[in-house]
Amino acid sequence: MSLYTEIFEQPQVMTNLLSRQSQEVERIAAELRRRDIEYVFLAARGTSDNAGRYANYLWGAHNGLPLALATPSLFTYYNQPPLLKNALVVGVSQSGQSPDIVSVLAEGRRRGCATLAITNDAHSPLAAEADYVIDILAGEEKAVAATKTYTAQLMAIAMLSTALAQDPQRRAELERVPAWATQVLRLDSDIQRIAQRYRFVRQCVVLGRGFNYSTAFEFSLKLKELTYTLAEPYSSADFMHGPIAMLEQGFPVMAIAPDGAVFDALLEVLRKVRLDQSADLLVISDRPEALELAHSGVQLPEGMPEWITPLVSILPAQLFCMHLTITKGFNPDVPRTIRKVTETI
């Protein structure tokens, strides 16, 4: 099964990217530091958009860069793009094919902005429009649902962050990610067992916050693509502003809750949904308080710096979705309706 193989390739893909692309990323960072960049304007769709959400937090927190997610239809159907000035315009796309994403980079280039493509195809139309290209070198991804290209995009985003900040300590932390990834993939059979319990789930919400807002979105997208479960992602703060009203006894809530700055706030929300609303909780965490609260817990490796956790915490979610897909009797490699390359304008 391609999906299974590709999930397990991830530590190797990360190692490969770290060793083969570091020099190029350093070179790009050095050039970007010389340019007058006030914010990032990022275009992406689907899984790549979730990688963009990680960039939103990481480049904001560690590189001081505000980030705007592009609204591609303004560049295509409306033909009224905003005036990009002193922006770094970034396109993230596995295939580099989607015309709407390419058009955002083309407009950035016309406006004299620096343009960067993060893609698995250095010969794609997206790469052709970019001043700088980070090829994520993930190899062909055969399964329709993206896994290894997602974590490779996160790694590329993280490598660029440490290179821009010239931060050797964080760079050293990044080198440890493949080992943590390998460690968490050893939970495969535990996760397979956990997945049984969710055989008849039709709907759920997925909570994450801060750096792992991205993980909540990507976990939820895999649930939809592979298991056809209506899974809606939320920041735990946005969830309190209305959607929490949906919860009723036994409603399934998934949460990504590694240790870090937002942990206490997220734990408070989890306590509320578990104890006040009687929700059914699945938690991915390294903290006992969160795991003990859950009906199903997945233990993350201890000691990971929070900013790195999205590269590792998505792996058990991918495994969970794959096993749940099989349990529900669907084909993990070829979801109904969708194809690998989606071209939207």
Add this chain to the structure above:
Amino acid sequence: MSLYTEIFEQPQVMTNLLSRQSQEVERIAAELRRRDIEYVFLAARGTSDNAGRYANYLWGAHNGLPLALATPSLFTYYNQPPLLKNALVVGVSQSGQSPDIVSVLAEGRRRGCATLAITNDAHSPLAAEADYVIDILAGEEKAVAATKTYTAQLMAIAMLSTALAQDPQRRAELERVPAWATQVLRLDSDIQRIAQRYRFVRQCVVLGRGFNYSTAFEFSLKLKELTYTLAEPYSSADFMHGPIAMLEQGFPVMAIAPDGAVFDALLEVLRKVRLDQSADLLVISDRPEALELAHSGVQLPEGMPEWITPLVSILPAQLFCMHLTITKGFNPDVPRTIRKVTETI
């Protein structure tokens, strides 16, 4: 019932805002035109965040302003806010109370950026942090689910857009909105009948694109808050990049599809979900091709310019949610779990 009253107050609230705040909005726009603003950085939660999505498209298309939605946790828990420079920092909040939104404006002010509050309380902490305040003058909103304050926020955003662009034609178009709003509210009893059909809906998706991406989010939030239906909003393009796989025979799909630049693209997606996936369609539109495709159709007034449609197309969605709430046996004024003012950090 407060919700019912407040939905029907909307044309009057809009008229009031147009007449009483135009001068102040013109004054603010004149000052902002003199400042060096390269992009907008906007903080909001819940319904106000959906108003922010409208600003994302409108200020992008008509005022050339790229817009970044803030990630408040970087300002609060992480204490690592991005470096705001040459930004217009905007906070949108009915109550003006949520500490995380206030902290984004405070940081903008510290950085020397122009700061703007759009709020229903000109004496709120949010207003106190802002150089400029647009008081939406909606009067007290008693129902927990926001309706009149949402459309008043949209109106404030639209008024600022026409004032910044000094566009008298669009300004004249805005003056017509209260009449269109009144016209669509006359569909109340039709919508009440339509809502019966959805008594047992537990989950659905809501599609919109471009200007009405905001409407899809707000429709979906009202469904969650009031009817406890798991409703997930999508741009029709993002929907094609994975989530469409969820659809199965009879899955309820709601769509906001007024005439305009993105209509043909959205219609194509609606044809696909209706004809290929056998989804069950509710459509809010002024175009017969879209209405004929639907199981349930709500006819919008004809002749509205697309950029204005979000101020009108949300009204039948609010009515639909209210009637569905009653049909399902819930209390429209006081949803379970949530309160009017949510303070998150």
